[in-house]
Amino acid sequence: MDRRAFLKLAATASGTAVLSGVPLMAAAQAKGGVLNVVVQPEPPGIMIGIFQNVPSQMVGGNIFEGLLRFDADLKPHPLLAESWESAADGMSHSFKLKENVLWHDGKPFTSEDVVFSLDKMLRETHPRVRNFLTAVESITADGPYKVDFKMKHPFAPFIQSFEVGSMPMLPKHLYEGTDYAGNPVNSAPIGTGPLKFAEWQKGSFLKLVANEQYHEEGLPSIEAVYFHVIPDGASRATAYETGKVDVLPGGSVEYFDIERLSQLPNTEITTKGWEFQGSQCFLWLNNTSKWVSDKRVRQALMFALDREAMRDIAFFGYAKVAPSPWNSSTKYYTEDIRQYPRDVEKAKELLKEAGYDGSPIRLLPLPYGETWQRLAEIARENLSEAGINVEFTATDVAGWNQRLGDKDYDIAFSYMSQYGDPALGVARLYTTSNIIKGSPWNNVSAFSNADLDALFDAGAREVDEEKRARIYQDAQALIAEEVPLAWLFEMIWPTIHRANIKNLISSAVGLNDSLGRARIE
Amino acid sequence: MNRLSFLIGRICQGILALFAIATLNFFLIRAAPGDPAAVMAGEAGAVDEKFLQVVRLQYGLDLPILQQWWIYISGIARLDLGYSYRQQASVASLILERLPATLVLTICAFVFSLVVGVTLGVLAARKPGSLTDRLIGFLALIFYAAPMYWLALMAVLIFSIRLGWLPAFGYQSIGADYHGLEALLDRMRHLVLPTLALSFFYVAIYTRMTRANMIAMSQMAFVKTARAKGAGETRIQLRHVLRNALLPVVTLAGLQAGNMVGGAIMTETVFAWPGVGRLMFDALMQRDYSLLLGAFLITAALAIIFNIITDIIYTLVDPRIAL
Numbered sequence: 001m002d003r004r005a006f007l008k009l010a011a012t013a014s015g016t017a018v019l020s021g022v023p024l025m026a027a028a029q030a031k032g033g034v035l036n037v038v039v040q041p042e043p044p045g046i047m048i049g050i051f052q053n054v055p056s057q058m059v060g061g062n063i064f065e066g067l068l069r070f071d072a073d074l075k076p077h078p079l080l081a082e083s084w085e086s087a088a089d090g091m092s093h094s095f096k097l098k099e100n101v102l103w104h105d106g107k108p109f110t111s112e113d114v115v116f117s118l119d120k121m122l123r124e125t126h127p128r129v130r131n132f133l134t135a136v137e138s139i140t141a142d143g144p145y146k147v148d149f150k151m152k153h154p155f156a157p158f159i160q161s162f163e164v165g166s167m168p169m170l171p172k173h174l175y176e177g178t179d180y181a182g183n184p185v186n187s188a189p190i191g192t193g194p195l196k197f198a199e200w201q202k203g204s205f206l207k208l209v210a211n212e213q214y215h216e217e218g219l220p221s222i223e224a225v226y227f228h229v230i231p232d233g234a235s236r237a238t239a240y241e242t243g244k245v246d247v248l249p250g251g252s253v254e255y256f257d258i259e260r261l262s263q264l265p266n267t268e269i270t271t272k273g274w275e276f277q278g279s280q281c282f283l284w285l286n287n288t289s290k291w292v293s294d295k296r297v298r299q300a301l302m303f304a305l306d307r308e309a310m311r312d313i314a315f316f317g318y319a320k321v322a323p324s325p326w327n328s329s330t331k332y333y334t335e336d337i338r339q340y341p342r343d344v345e346k347a348k349e350l351l352k353e354a355g356y357d358g359s360p361i362r363l364l365p366l367p368y369g370e371t372w373q374r375l376a377e378i379a380r381e382n383l384s385e386a387g388i389n390v391e392f393t394a395t396d397v398a399g400w401n402q403r404l405g406d407k408d409y410d411i412a413f414s415y416m417s418q419y420g421d422p423a424l425g426v427a428r429l430y431t432t433s434n435i436i437k438g439s440p441w442n443n444v445s446a447f448s449n450a451d452l453d454a455l456f457d458a459g460a461r462e463v464d465e466e467k468r469a470r471i472y473q474d475a476q477a478l479i480a481e482e483v484p485l486a487w488l489f490e491m492i493w494p495t496i497h498r499a500n501i502k503n504l505i506s507s508a509v510g511l512n513d514s515l516g517r518a519r520i521e
Numbered sequence: 522m523n524r525l526s527f528l529i530g531r532i533c534q535g536i537l538a539l540f541a542i543a544t545l546n547f548f549l550i551r552a553a554p555g556d557p558a559a560v561m562a563g564e565a566g567a568v569d570e571k572f573l574q575v576v577r578l579q580y581g582l583d584l585p586i587l588q589q590w591w592i593y594i595s596g597i598a599r600l601d602l603g604y605s606y607r608q609q610a611s612v613a614s615l616i617l618e619r620l621p622a623t624l625v626l627t628i629c630a631f632v633f634s635l636v637v638g639v640t641l642g643v644l645a646a647r648k649p650g651s652l653t654d655r656l657i658g659f660l661a662l663i664f665y666a667a668p669m670y671w672l673a674l675m676a677v678l679i680f681s682i683r684l685g686w687l688p689a690f691g692y693q694s695i696g697a698d699y700h701g702l703e704a705l706l707d708r709m710r711h712l713v714l715p716t717l718a719l720s721f722f723y724v725a726i727y728t729r730m731t732r733a734n735m736i737a738m739s740q741m742a743f744v745k746t747a748r749a750k751g752a753g754e755t756r757i758q759l760r761h762v763l764r765n766a767l768l769p770v771v772t773l774a775g776l777q778a779g780n781m782v783g784g785a786i787m788t789e790t791v792f793a794w795p796g797v798g799r800l801m802f803d804a805l806m807q808r809d810y811s812l813l814l815g816a817f818l819i820t821a822a823l824a825i826i827f828n829i830i831t832d833i834i835y836t837l838v839d840p841r842i843a844l
Contacts, residue, residue: 034696042803044564044607053564127572181579182609203619203795205695226696230793231802234674238689242681398555398808401563438573439562 032223033520035501037247037511038236039206039227046197046206047186049117049170050125057165058249059206059227061512063104064191066164067095067114070508072275074329074420076159080109080169080192090154090463097145101215103171104196111141116172125180132161132424135460154461156468157331157421163276164513166419194220194516204229211516220516233369237261246501249511250274250493255316255371261496268499271318271492273510278327278425279491281319281415283379287447287484289410291356298483300350301411302340304386305379307488314375319489325479327490330418330426332472337480347386360391364403364412367396376413404440415491416441420508422472423460430475430484431456447484524836531832535825542821543597546814547590556582557607557808579606580810593814602818603811605804612815616797622692623796627785629712630719635774637720638727643763645728646735657728665725673718673791680714687713690793715792719785723777727770734766741765768839775831779824 039058045051048060067081076084081095101109119139122129135155140148151158161167169192174185188197192215195208206227210220228245230236237257239245241264250273253261262269285292285301292298307321326333361383365376380390395403403409418425428434431453434443455475462468495511497504500521506514558576577583581592596603602612645657664672681689688694692711699707738744739762747757786798797816804813835842 036696044807045609051564130571181606186609201795202615203622203799204691204693204793207696224696228691228695228793229795230690231790231799232793235677235690235791235793238677238682242685242689244688244690395554397563397806398560399553400555401559402555405559405562436570438558438570441563 031221033221035222035225035247035515035518035520036245037225037227037515038230038239038245038249038252040229040236040249040252041231042203042229043206045186046200047189048165048168049121050181050186052126052128052165054251057509057512059208060168060189060191061164061193061509062195062208062225062515063189063193063197064164064168064170065193065513066162066167066169067097068159068162069513070160070163070276070420072272072508074160074275074331074508076162081162084159086159088463090156090158090461091151093149093151093158094142095147095149097147098215099145101192102213103173103192104190104211105171105174106213107171107173109169109171109192110144111147112144113169113172114147115139115141116176117170118167121170121175121180122167129161129167131428132158132166154463155423156460156463157419157423160419160421160424163509165276165509193513195225198224208515214516221519222516225515233257240264240496246498247504247511248496250495253496254369255314255318258318258494258496259316262494266499267496269494269496270505271494273495273505273507273512273514274491274493275329276420276508277417278329278420279415279417279493280322280325280327280487281413281489281491282325283486283488284404284409284412284414284444285447285483285485286407286410286412287445288407291354291359291361292410294354294356295482296350296354297356298486299340300347300354300356300386301383301388302483302486303343303347303350304383304388305486305488306342306382308342309382310375310378311489313378314371315489315492318492318494320492322487322490324476325485325487326422326426326472326476327418329420331421332469332476334473334476336473337477339480342382344386351387356388358387358389360389362393362410363390364393364395364400364409366413366415367400372413379413401440404444405438407437407444407446411486412444414440414444415489422456422475427456427460430479445485447482449478449482449484452478452482452484528829528833531829535829538825539818539822540594540597543594543814543818544590546817546821547593550808550810550813551586553808555808556580557810558582560807561607593811597818602815605809605812607804607807607809608812612812615800615812616815616819619795619797619800622794623785623789623798625692625708626712626715626719626788626794626796629716630723630785631774631777633716634720634723634727634777635770638724639731639763639767639770641724641728642731643735643758645732646739646762647758649732649736654732657732661725661728663725664721665729667721669718669722669787670791672721673714673788676714676717677791687711689714690791692794715785715788715794718791719788723773726773730770730773731763731766734769735762738762738765764838768835771831771834771838775827775834778830779827780820 039055041055043051043053043055043059046056046060048056048064065080067079068076069079070076080098080101082098084093084095086093097111103109118133123133135151135153137150137152142148171190174190175183194211194214196211198209199207208225210223214220228239230239233254236248237253240248240261285298287293311317311319311321323335323339324333324337363376363380366372383390393409404412428442430443430447432448435446435448436442452475455471459468459471459475462471495505502519502521504514504518505511506517557580558573561576562573581589604611605615608615641657645654648654677689680687688711692708694707744757744761747761785796786802788794789796789798790802801813801816804816
């Protein structure tokens with residue numbers, strides 16, 4: 001399937017949502033132009049096989065590619081793989097690769113690279129992929145353009161993990177047999193994407209240029225992308241106002257600046273491009289700490305919080321109060337579960353039942369700036385109205401990581417991606433096997449419930465859609481009753497950009513793999 | 522001979538102080554919660570035991586702390602600042618890469634604040650209580666009291682956003698591909714606002730200090746003697762009064778100079794200036810121990826060196842001070 005066919009298919013499937021501006025694509029012949037984008041903070045590295053944090057993904061996701069690309073409805077489309085097949089029982093998958101693909105250094109991309117990336121390198125360097133791949137029995141190349149996966153057991157969201165951030169394809173000829181982390185290629189990465197690495201002046205900017213040998217006809221349209229490193233939020237807003245940058249990716253300015261900036265001339269604002277991440281904001285509730293381990297106290301916390309006020313005051317409306325621990329872009333989402341509207345009296349009652357005596361509960365705010373500080377302050381006020389005595393614990397990011405990793409907190413703010421499927425991004429928050437010391441991104445609540453474990457386990461392996469949906473709806477109902485953590489919001493990260501930049505966001509991971517497909521008119 | 526032995530003594534003291542500082546820094550940083558493994562675990566988005574182990578092994582965090590200290594200190598003795606695994610580069614090369622940007626900014630600010638501060642101080646002291654004096658005093662008060670951060674943002678608001686005269690951030694126009702004179706002018710335009718922001722506070726201090734000392738010195742007997750001799754007023758002000766009034770200013774200038782590498786963190790952050798201050802800040806946030814310690818050490822070394830230089834300048838300004 002070529003690009004145009006892909007676009008047609010995607011456009012019919014997803015309406016105009018993600019691919020607005022597509023009809024112009026065929027007509028627009030003009031090429032060229034430079035995109036100036038903010039990257040915040042400066043990434044530690046851009047080789048996304050090794051660095052998986054947010055800014056690394058945004059730069060590296062445009063240099064590297066996955067086998068598949070996903071639209072706003074999380075439907076897969078061909079990229080490095082032109083077609084794929086899965087056995088009905090979910091025990092095997094096979095991918096047919098595109099044949100004319102070259103690495104940025106001119107070497108051909110083949111099945112050997114796929115096998116090396118998934119079976120060797122990413123297993124070493126990418127903890128999230130290591131988790132996915134536990135279900136895989138073997139990965140083998142069948143000729144230069146076909147790759148076969150045999151499974152130990154079915155893993156329902158397997159196809160979905162072939163997105164670039166999860167499984168970027170890496171060049172075997174440059175990495176095989178080397179020290180992956182110390183390989184000098186990491187500082188000038190070689191991928192297959194529409195943009196290739198050109199220059200990085202540390203502390204100042206990163207430059208990518210068009211890959212003239214890109215495997216999709218007519219792409220890329222732009223000449224170069226500059227990622228500007230601007231460490232201060234107000235200065236990033238100024239940079240847009242003074243015309244130095246044209247794109248403010250979601251999260252690069254404070255929420256209170258969004259409305260003002262989006263009103264500037266020749267400016268558009270969009271909330272698209274975060275469907276795959278599907279971030280949910282919540283409060284970790286430490287199920288091993290004295291009071292919070294009591295279900296009634298956890299429910300009381302849910303009733304005590306004024307989530308509407310938080311949305312309006314801290315996020316200036318750019319957040320959605322979450323009716324479910326599932327993000328609405330995550331599969332099998334349902335609102336048909338116990339709800340927790342604000343009810344301070346009910347909270348007080350529950351606390352009384354639990355025998356809570358007013359002893360201090362430590363709250364760990366998220367040290368990500370102004371918005372999160374405000375959020376924590378509102379939470380403290382809400383909770384104290386219900387009679388909960390909240391004490392702040394002040395930390396920086398490193399201290400926050402450490403405290404969550406060590407479970408040295410009572411309640412703590414965080415947000416995490418759900419990757420569109422409960423088995424990819426939700427199970428890790430709740431299952432007993434994910435209570436791992438040292439990381440802030442697993443079951444930090446240390447909640448453990450055999451029924452819930454069984455549901456998540458069954459859901460990951462179930463290939464029948466209907467049965468799978470029922471399993472996860474049961475899981476949501478159970479979570480809504482037990483409140484292992486306090487789900488608060490679906491995050492909204494508006495991207496602000498000049499109106500003459502078209503097709504800026506064309507996938508479910510947004511800027512992370514769309515920059516090479518943007519056009520300037 | 523006297524001066525030489527003084528110098529050798531001071532240098533030996535300085536080296537001892539440097540090792541003491543290095544040791545103190547080493548333990549202070551480790552006292553902060555969170556280590557590089559915690560930070561990288563936070564960034565990786567998913568983590569298992571294996572990942573943490575690998576990171577801790579790479580950073581040598583599995584060794585007993587005294588052994589880690591010994592490795593660090595003996596490295597310094599060999600002039601080896603260590604290796605940043607985080608950035609996959611030697612600490613020395615990372616600092617050297619950022620040093621020019623910081624030095625350009627801080628030297629400009631140093632010269633600007635000293636020249637402007639002393640000049641304003643002299644002007645104000647000529648006629649204490651006059652309109653000029655009060656105007657300068659008012660300005661100095663604002664510069665002294667307003668936080669640098671706020672002044673910087675106001676300057677950006679006025680000169681970059683409203684008037685559009687000067688760039689708001691960065692140290693060059695990215696992607697403009699300027700050469701020769703054009704490139705130089707471009708850099709200078711970028712330099713104006715950060716230099717001003719970094720200078721205001723010191724301008725205020727130099728102004729007030731110069732003024733106060735000038736006024737105090739004007740009442741001294743030797744000034745009366747000079748007047749009695751019939752020396753011209755300008756000569757009296759500059760040769761007799763100012764020279765004596767400058768001693769405390771020299772002390773302060775020494776402190777400012779010693780603070781040059783590490784002292785511009787705020788300015789570098791607001792103006793996206795790619796210097797050492799920001800490198801330090803990022804290293805702190807990421808608990809990049811070796812890089813942070815390296816930057817601290819350079820800062821400390823410069824402070825010590827400038828202290829020694831200040832002592833020498835003292836003797837030049839005031840021959841009565843013996844070494």
